[in-house]
Amino acid sequence: MDPIKVLVVDDTILYRKVVGDVIASIPGAEVCGTAANGRFALTKIKTFKPDLITLDIEMPEMNGLELLEELRKTGMKLPRIIMLSTLTTTGGDMTIRALELGAFDFITKPQSGTAAENVEKIRTRLTPAVTALIQEKKFRSRLSNARATLARTATPREAKPKPAATPASPSHRRITRPVSRASEVVTIGISTGGPNALAAMLPKLPADIGVPVLIVQHMPPVFTKSLAASLNTKCAIEVKEAEDGDLLKPGLALIAPGGKQMRVEAHRDGIHRMVRITNDPPENSCRPSADYLFRSVADHYVGRATGIIMTGMGQDGFKGLQKMHENGAVILAQDEASCTVYGMPKAPTEAGITDKVVPLSDMARALMGTLK
Template sequence: MYPAQQAKLRVLIVDDSSFMRMAIRGILSRAPKVEIVGIAADGVEGVEKALALKPDLITMDVEMPRLDGIGALKQIMAKQPTRVLMVSTLTCEGAKATFEALDAGAIDYVPKNVTDSKDAQSVFQQALLAKVAEASLAPLPMRAGMAPRIVRPQQVVRPSHFTHRKISYVGIGASTGGPVALQEVLSRVPVNFPHGIVVAIHMPKAFTGPYADRLNAKCSLSIKEAKDGDIVKGGQVLIAPGGVHTSLVKQGSNIVVKTFPTSEFPQYIYIPSVDQMLTSLCDASGGAMLGVILTGMGNDGFKGMQHLKGKGGVTLVQNEATSTIYGMPRACIEGKVADVVLPLDQIGFEIGKIGS
């Protein structure tokens, strides 16, 4: 799970809270393939130690004295690009700062909600270990002007092969690296796009609302967090809410949103489930849809894309070279359910073409 060229993943912890420094250190120190190489109590010290120690990964608090996490992140990315995992509070302000950090080059984030509750501590521990493992697989961020990394060529099937298929809806799934990737995609979809778009991206409950607001301010399409009873309609993007699973159901001539507690679908590890969203949208639309899988860890979305492929829908997947984590796209490509494989900067335009 960690870089093969070395025995352990070298981690620097940057946090102004002594409690959080101890908590993170305690969790990661028990991971057999992680070595804590340094601790920093604020952003200034974090930058100094990042440049001196050259860690493989940095866990970075957002709010700190002297220099906050975003300021420290920007300095590190300018001088010595490093994988950075933001440690964010589960608040609206924490969400906003986290998305700014992702735009500045952070690989991912882990929400912190560590209290005296053993359940909360267990959730944070599991999330931190999983996110560190995922982030370790991501390529190093590139400094401006660096040449892109080279990967093996991938087949691209052009939409001319299936232009006869009717498209009335679009479903998009993503995970690690998804917040930035999705913004890139939606910013390139034309404002007069005639079909409704539904997105499932793995995020906690407190983050999906602020994220939808952020996208709405940056893209020409109308974008909002989905709610029960919302109608999927042309020119609008609905972001599946965090903390629950989202299904799409047929009601009369419309397709509407219905949310379910996670206990209703215990088979799904990731929340909200991309598989559930895609499968239900496919069934509600009779297969008249485009499924899109962007960067992300694991294989959530593969079964949904497989179901869609079997119903005659169209499938589009992000390529390896532009994926932060290639797991979700790889599952679709190796499972032979991808009609189109494209770099990130072409996907929004392609959605516009296929859906026109």
């Protein structure tokens, strides 16, 4: 398979050099060109047809958001785009907007440290996203080749009607494990591709959903607050970044703050539940971590919870979902076809602990079905 072609767009020579060197060091990737702003990038996108663009947000003449908007106007299929963002409120708001416009992922630019340390930070943040894209291209190439081989070798035969999907198929698996009662809380673990997936799913939930929703989206500080604010404008339920001591209330979605862990605890009144925001260590290199949240939900809502695992890299959430499963929770997973990156849902699905595997378009309906 040919290497993926990457266009590096940034208004500073330093970042073009650093990002370009990091890309060149990743097996299966190569830099096909660079551009100092969005206007120059438009021409180079048409010339080089890159598979991936690393895109700075703040640039003169045409910034990253303006470039994304211009690309959408053309109607062309967007290449995968990774934004380079500053760790500020403005940078967070602009990044969320970029993800809504079709960006694949984002990394934050280092704010301090030596030149060597900053290069390593960019390498650590950028490499997993690029590697995921390379693996996806390999998978699609193998799938295409397999289909072509099958088409060449298949023996023509009389067409038969397709059998109806059976309950045993992964995408239509029914809940067979005994569950105590309808779920009283919904908890979601999500990462790469998450902002767009949440923006597609959460607005479908009714204001009178009747349960709280707890979300771990892998993001750094500041960005989770911007994400919550953006989702809140789109949803019938209330969405906010969680604060320590927030009570779990029906129709309230709490997003774990970036750089912190979030767990569920009993309130001192012995009736309600609340969230605790802590500085406990990262798990699976993640803070917030879905495993950390899921374990606490498993303990406090035995047989009365819904756990949802969605698009994202890695396996964060798998061990927590295992505990929820053992304690009688209903487990839903996003299917591979609708995931931006099929990482987080893969292990729970293959381990057989998911009760239902559904496309993103059906996730809200499947969620509501666990509350009855």
